[in-house]
Amino acid sequence: MTAFMALAAAILRGFIRDRTSVFFAIVFPLMFLVLFGAIFTDTGASKIDLVQVGDVALVDDLPAGAKQAWDDTFDVTRETDLDAAIAEVRKGDADVAIEQRGDTLIAHYTETDQVRAAMTQGALDAFVNGANIAATGQPPTYELQVVRVEDESLKVIDFVTPGLLGWAIAMSAAFGAATTLQGWRQSKLLRRLQLSPVPTRTIVGARIVATLLIAFVQTAIFLGLGTVAFGLTLSGAWWMAVPLVACGTLCFMALGLFAGAIAKTTEGAVNVANFLVLPMAFLSGSFFPLDGAPQWLQVISKAMPLRHLNDAMLDVMVRGESPSTAIVPMLILLAFAAALTLIAARLFRWDTV
Structure with a gap:
């Protein structure tokens, strides 16, 4: 020993x-x-950088609750020139630029970051679907509730x-x-x-x-x-x-x-x-x-x-x-x-x- x-x-x-x-x-x-x-x-889910070109009625007419969710999801800057907004997206300074033509919301995005692009499209699609439901006056049949399996403090x-x-x-x-x-x-x-x-x-x-x-x-x-x-x-x-x-x-x-x-x-x-x-x-x-x-x-x-x-x-x-x-x-x-x-x-x- x-x-x-x-x-x-x-x-x-x-x-x-x-x-x-x-x-x-x-x-x-x-x-x-x-x-x-x-x-x-101390990192959370970062907001999506969005450039709004001109007036977008779909966004401007969102009800209070939906507008709060929009503000929590997107970091919005306004632009009057569509070409300048697209140039920001192309350079990587923004994730997406949106404009509205009639009843169509047009999103200009980049595929440079495919994960970010998918998140952007999914978020915009959710708001468009919500606006369509609100316009019809019919409540949704199904509701999604997400629950994290791990402790929320992790x-x-x-x-x-x-x-x-x-x-x-x-x-x-x-x-x-x-x-x-x-x-x-x-x-x-x-x-x-x-x-x-x-x-x-x-x-x-x-x-x-x-x-x-x-x-x-x-x-x-x-x-x-x-x-x-x-x-x-x-x-x-x-x-x-x-x-x-x-x-x-x-x-x-x-x-x-x-x-x-x-x-x-x-x-x-x-x-x-x-x-x-x-x-x-x-x-x-x-x-x-x-x-x-x-x-x-x-x-x-x-x-x-x-x-x-x-x-x-x-x-x-x-x-x-x-x-x-x-x-x-x-x-x-x-x-x-x-x-x-x-x-x-x-x-x-x-x-x-």
């Missing part, structure tokens, strides 16, 4: 003294959290943080294991440890404990900063993120051991780990959701361990799912860890070949 504690403490001291490791394990991922937090804090940063945390855990564990293995091998420390009276399992256990402690510190910093600085809201089962982080750390530590086993230099190990982790982060929803991705890409994404880590943390930290929903992802992560460890052990060499 004394040797185990001494090795774990030495590994942690080495990590803290290595500014590059600290930067890429903690500071670099936090930069993304701060960036995303600054972008998405913000975009609540959905972004779990993915960024998953990426930070994956990068720190994988890069740390890969560089440590190669660094010890090249400095001949690995061979000296083999010849020392300390059992191999003690060395491995100390490295695992040190990596887990670093991951837990990352998690605490992420959640603390997100809560204090950006109003991060956590669900009741958020504590389940702790065993999830532990399983994810073991999985990506095994990935780092694999990278260190097949590479011949420290730089090569870093490159292999980067080649494996960075594309996985993009394909696992760490930076943006994959809901609109093609089906074949969804299949590939679900074959990656980081996707299961991200989804599970999102479930327990944000969506309010029960703690039991994290059990299957944890088993998947541990299965990846076992498989990668076996492969790395098969390829492992005590000395640089």
